[in-house]
Amino acid sequence: MPRVSRKQAELNREIIVEAATHLLRERGLHGVSVIDVMAAAGLTHGGFYGHFESREALAQEASGRAFAQSLLRWQERMAAQPDKTAARRAVIEPYLSAASRDNPGDSCPVAAFVGDMCHEPVESPVRATFIEGLESLLETLVTLVDGSDDEQKRQQALMQYSLMVGALTLARATRGDPLSDEILQAATSFLTTS
Amino acid sequence: MPRVSRKQAELNREIIVEAATHLLRERGLHGVSVIDVMAAAGLTHGGFYGHFESREALAQEASGRAFAQSLLRWQERMAAQPDKTAARRAVIEPYLSAASRDNPGDSCPVAAFVGDMCHEPVESPVRATFIEGLESLLETLVTLVDGSDDEQKRQQALMQYSLMVGALTLARATRGDPLSDEILQAATSFLTTS
DNA sequence: TGTACATCAGTGAACGCGCGTTCACTGATGTAC
DNA sequence: TGTACATCAGTGAACGCGCGTTCACTGATGTAC
Numbered sequence: 516m517p518r519v520s521r522k523q524a525e526l527n528r529e530i531i532v533e534a535a536t537h538l539l540r541e542r543g544l545h546g547v548s549v550i551d552v553m554a555a556a557g558l559t560h561g562g563f564y565g566h567f568e569s570r571e572a573l574a575q576e577a578s579g580r581a582f583a584q585s586l587l588r589w590q591e592r593m594a595a596q597p598d599k600t601a602a603r604r605a606v607i608e609p610y611l612s613a614a615s616r617d618n619p620g621d622s623c624p625v626a627a628f629v630g631d632m633c634h635e636p637v638e639s640p641v642r643a644t645f646i647e648g649l650e651s652l653l654e655t656l657v658t659l660v661d662g663s664d665d666e667q668k669r670q671q672a673l674m675q676y677s678l679m680v681g682a683l684t685l686a687r688a689t690r691g692d693p694l695s696d697e698i699l700q701a702a703t704s705f706l707t708t709s
Numbered sequence: 710m711p712r713v714s715r716k717q718a719e720l721n722r723e724i725i726v727e728a729a730t731h732l733l734r735e736r737g738l739h740g741v742s743v744i745d746v747m748a749a750a751g752l753t754h755g756g757f758y759g760h761f762e763s764r765e766a767l768a769q770e771a772s773g774r775a776f777a778q779s780l781l782r783w784q785e786r787m788a789a790q791p792d793k794t795a796a797r798r799a800v801i802e803p804y805l806s807a808a809s810r811d812n813p814g815d816s817c818p819v820a821a822f823v824g825d826m827c828h829e830p831v832e833s834p835v836r837a838t839f840i841e842g843l844e845s846l847l848e849t850l851v852t853l854v855d856g857s858d859d860e861q862k863r864q865q866a867l868m869q870y871s872l873m874v875g876a877l878t879l880a881r882a883t884r885g886d887p888l889s890d891e892i893l894q895a896a897t898s899f900l901t902t903s
Numbered sequence: 904t905g906t907a908c909a910t911c912a913g914t915g916a917a918c919g920c921g922c923g924t925t926c927a928c929t930g931a932t933g934t935a936c
Numbered sequence: 937t938g939t940a941c942a943t944c945a946g947t948g949a950a951c952g953c954g955c956g957t958t959c960a961c962t963g964a965t966g967t968a969c
Contacts, residue, residue: 561946562945688827712963715966718911758958
């Protein structure tokens, strides 16, 4: 069944990127092979290089998409709320939920990739994508925090996002242990009680 | 130069574990090969299995040692201070320093391994070591926080350690970007101003 | 203490495996008339 | 619209490489007398 239509080929590319977006967040930037991704997309590995220049090129495109999706989701959740306090809760509570912990493939790419980025070379393109995506999420968070001036708000947002990422990754690392729920609870309670 | 003395062989084993303790924190749990570790210890790879049952067995022993070293360092820093407030600072400030960010091989194993642990099977021995080590560091942190009762103090410690780990890993992930220092500064300022 | 032999720590070649990547091939799609 | 041919998306075998692990070998160490 080779030589599908051009429309189908474009759709296949889309399916590959979408599969990678989730698999990479689930298993980490180096935990997914080209064969894994192509199989998840219902294809065989040989066709991969017709769509992408390299495994790394796909990783970059897929992680970029994860950031875009995440930002959009935050904005949707915020838009559905009547005021700033409710908007804060609508972002933070799902972020630190058990569902978020247990479904990394559909959750925050910052939390999913922060560990891998520590070992990535400083000039790596995927690292630039990460920083850009992190910055865009931070800027969104800045609009939700309290503070007398912009600098104070930015500091608050940096602190709070660090806590969110730390709590979510630690909860994942300790999943199955009572500690995991304790961490999510402690962070949520701190962030939503102000 | 094969067949060294038994004393030397034991020393070699020690050197291998010590090298692994630092290399694993630096490059992650899957970023170091047996050849890397043995070369860092000044040996060739063939002798590895005379000392360890498997690569995984070394990883577990080396990560356990990293936790023990980290706990000891915290306790030493605390012991050198006159009061609880100074002790808190003596733990938190070095933890979130640029030196700590730039030398993961000699810093907190929780921050170093949290990303890898997210992808480790729940029953993995190295994960149990991680959780045990994390718990021991948490219990130390509990003695440094303020709170009216034990449960409140534990919640505080969980929140603060999540922030410390989140800020340190994010600072590493963004090293080279101005954001990195901003994150360390925001977290330190929050944690040492109370 | 000295000698003769057994032991065994470390060496480096080799094996098997998984992975990223390449490539000849196939046959449906796209196009020129 | 129909036909004949060129194109090219996807297939699966294959290559090269790095890694975890094994193993025959070496020669200094340890030991029995």
